[in-house]
Amino acid sequence: MPHGPRLGGVNATETTTTTADDAVTAAGVPAEAPAASIDENHLDESPRGLTIMAVVGVFVxxxxxxxxxxxxxxxxxxxVWLGLTQRHAAATSMMAIVPTAVSGVVSYALEGDVDWVAAALVFAGMFxxxxxxxxxxxxxxxIALRWAFVAFLVFVIINQAMSNPSRDSHIVMHPIMVVGxxxxGVVAGVLAGLLxxxxxxxxxxxxxxxFGASDLIARGTSLLAMFPNSITTSVANVRRHMVHVxxxxxxxxxAAVTAPLGTWIAAAVSPRTxxxxxxxxxxxxxVRSLFVALKAMRRAA
Structure with a gap:
């Protein structure tokens, strides 16, 4: 009897019909079976699901x-909405980031908005x-992973609300800056691999x-630092059978195709905007992630 592709140790032959929120048929019609456990993978690989993935790629x-x-x-x-667990979604996401980061780095580097030394130092820690x-x-x-994702978003939102980015500043290297x-990078790497x-x-x-980088240099440098980290972390995730390739x-x-458009928009608007x-x-x-985390708690109770 033929078997479907393996997905983190789960047979995926018949896992294309149930999302994480509701059991659905390939046509999107609610199925009679109850919703899947949050510890199971049921990725929607129907034409609808593949279309959603492509649209996600455009936005990403x-x-x-x-x-x-x-x-x-x-x-x-x-x-997660299409049916992967938070664990497998996080691992799959990390692999998808590899070509996205490459495209973004090229776009920023062409405008001189990448600090190569800072990126190398951050990556050393991220590795x-x-x-x-x-x-x-x-x-x-x-459930812990879902709440960790919510906490991470709250942290980033607070930081963004407090920031007043500049387009003229740059990172000044000295021993303390190098260590910092x-x-x-170590902290960022843990969060990247975990979430x-x-x-x-x-x-x-x-x-x-x-560290005092301008808004554009911060973005270009960030993309460069995450590119090799995404590769090394993805290798570790693949070995643990957690990636849906x-x-x-x-x-x-x-995402790699549409990233240059986003780079153009970034340069066209003001830093504060x-x-x-x-x-x-x-x-x-x-809001969406909080709703999903609460729903997962109720389902597991």
């Missing part, structure tokens, strides 16, 4: 270019932190507020 690419993020804050909730985060991702309970960038984000949502505000490829390739737009986007996402 634009947001990545605009805000210097990998797009995990969009990819993870979308994949270590990413492995820790990937290990925690395979160990922590599903590496230490910060399935590239790390940009925490790197961009930190590079501006703590097909979903990662669809989202990542589409960009920060406000990012805060609004994260606030909407926070």
């Amino acid at each position: 690419g634009i947001l990545s270019g605009m805000f210097g993020i990998g797009g995990g804050t969009v990819i993870v909730p979308a994949l 270590v932190g990413g492995q820790i985060g990937s290990w925690l991702l395979s160990k922590l309970p599903e 960038l590496i230490a910060f 399935g984000i590239g790390g940009g949502a925490i790197c961009v505000p930190a590079l501006s507020i703590i 097909k979903a990662a490829a669809i989202i990542g390739i589409v 960009g920060a406000i737009m990012f805060t609004v986007y994260l606030s909407v996402l926070l």
Whole structure:
């Protein structure tokens, strides 16, 4: 009897018909079976599901270019909605970020908005932190991961609301700055591996507020730092059988195509306008993530 592709140790032959929120048929009609457990994978790979992944890729690419993020804050909730657990959604998101980050880095580098030294130092820390985060991702309970994602969003929103980014400043290197960038990279790497984000949502505000980079340099540098970290963390996740490669490829390739458009928008608006737009986007996402976390708690009770 033929078997479907393996997905984190789960047979995915017949897992294309149930989302995380409601059991649905391939046509989108509610099924008779009860909703799946939050510890099971039932990715919707119907034409509807594949279309949603492509649309997610478009938005991820634009947001990545605009805000210097990998797009995990969009990819993870979308994949959870399509049927992956938070754990597998986070791991799949990390792989999708690889081509997205490459495209964004090229766009920012062409305008001279990348600090190569700072990116290398942050990545040095993220490499270590990413492995820790990937290990925690395979160990922590599903509900804990969902609430960790909510807490992360609250932290980033507060930081964005308090920031007043400049377009003229840059990072001044000295011994304390070097140590600070590496230490910060470790923290960002843990969060990236644990939450399935590239790390940009925490790197961009930190590079501006703590380390003094301009808004555009912070975004370009963040994308460069997350690119190799996404690769190393994805390798660890693949070894733990937590990645849905097909979903990662669809989202990542589409996002890579649309990222340059987001970069153009970022340069066209003022730094403050960009920060406000990012805060609004994260606030909407926070409401959605909070709702999903509460629903998961009720289902597990």
